[in-house]
Amino acid sequence: MTGLLHLLFAPGFFSSAPVRLALLTGGVAALVSGAVGAFTVLRGQSYAGHALADISVTGGSGSYLLGISPLLGFAGTGVLAAGVMDMIGIRRPRGRDLATGIVRGAGLGIAALLLYWDTTHTAATGAAVTILFGSMFTLSPTVVPLVIACGAVALAIVVVLYRPLLLSSVSADLAAARGIRVRAVGLACLLAIALAVSLSALTVGTILSTALLVGPAAIALRITRRPGLATVAAALIGVAVTWLGIVLAYDSFTWPPRYDGWPVSFFVVALTFAGYLLAQLGGRGRRAARRRPARLAAAAAPRPSAPPAPAAPSASAGR
Numbered sequence: 001m002t003g004l005l006h007l008l009f010a011p012g013f014f015s016s017a018p019v020r021l022a023l024l025t026g027g028v029a030a031l032v033s034g035a036v037g038a039f040t041v042l043r044g045q046s047y048a049g050h051a052l053a054d055i056s057v058t059g060g061s062g063s064y065l066l067g068i069s070p071l072l073g074f075a076g077t078g079v080l081a082a083g084v085m086d087m088i089g090i091r092r093p094r095g096r097d098l099a100t101g102i103v104r105g106a107g108l109g110i111a112a113l114l115l116y117w118d119t120t121h122t123a124a125t126g127a128a129v130t131i132l133f134g135s136m137f138t139l140s141p142t143v144v145p146l147v148i149a150c151g152a153v154a155l156a157i158v159v160v161l162y163r164p165l166l167l168s169s170v171s172a173d174l175a176a177a178r179g180i181r182v183r184a185v186g187l188a189c190l191l192a193i194a195l196a197v198s199l200s201a202l203t204v205g206t207i208l209s210t211a212l213l214v215g216p217a218a219i220a221l222r223i224t225r226r227p228g229l230a231t232v233a234a235a236l237i238g239v240a241v242t243w244l245g246i247v248l249a250y251d252s253f254t255w256p257p258r259y260d261g262w263p264v265s266f267f268v269v270a271l272t273f274a275g276y277l278l279a280q281l282g283g284r285g286r287r288a289a290r291r292r293p294a295r296l297a298a299a300a301a302p303r304p305s306a307p308p309a310p311a312a313p314s315a316s317a318g319r
Helices: 002-008 016-043 046-066 070-088 094-121 126-131 142-162 162-170 172-177 182-204 209-223 226-255 264-300
Strands: none
Touching: 016 046, 016 142, 016 162, 016 182, 016 209, 016 226, 046 070, 046 094, 046 126, 046 209, 070 094, 070 142, 070 182, 094 126, 126 172, 142 162, 142 182, 162 172, 162 182, 172 182, 182 209, 182 264, 209 226, 209 264, 226 264
């Protein structure tokens, strides 16, 4: 057992303070992203999550200029963008996508300016790489309370509004007929997505945060069609791939040829992608297994006998 642990975990893994902090913050971010991501996929708002991830670059860039925590920048711009998207959005999917694209383009334009200022007017070396791709091993312990607060708010939205969210995801018209304020529920869901994306941006970077939001949820929905079970499964899958990514990233410091470590975000996204492929193949295998008995039964069923051919007229019949 000891030899197996040494094989899986490089020396000093459990005693490293940055690793423990990465496991905590990464676990919270993955848990929240998985739970919120299930409704993101069910409601067809993956593009909105991608847009909020791109817009969070603006907040992260501004946080370095102001000297504040990047998570404050991520969450602040994400929540603001979610409100603007809801304000100018339309209930029809085409209108929502149009509003999302407009806000996303404006946010990226501002982000380009702020990133330029970060690299030319501040001493924050590597700020752009940290914002875009994350750096879990360099997080400060002071960010933990803010991570927990953002995660608690996002999870509270999902728990409190679970049934209205689920019903409006299936049919907005039916939800409105039952007295649910669909617009308010939609805005609350966007706010939860913005907070989840902010936490993912802090851990795996703004560019890859959508993978942690959508990937585990897509895997879970391939495994089960029950929304409640899929929500729990997505959260657990997100935590699993994040923690395993941290282990592999720490171990990679002992890998040749350079011994300088690989990014955590790479392992998280690679594991998520591999999990989705396996879930996809497994789903096809289950569908084929369900169809096989029906085909065998159809093949084994007796075929109706052909009606007897009419007798040929005899030679004397025409006489």
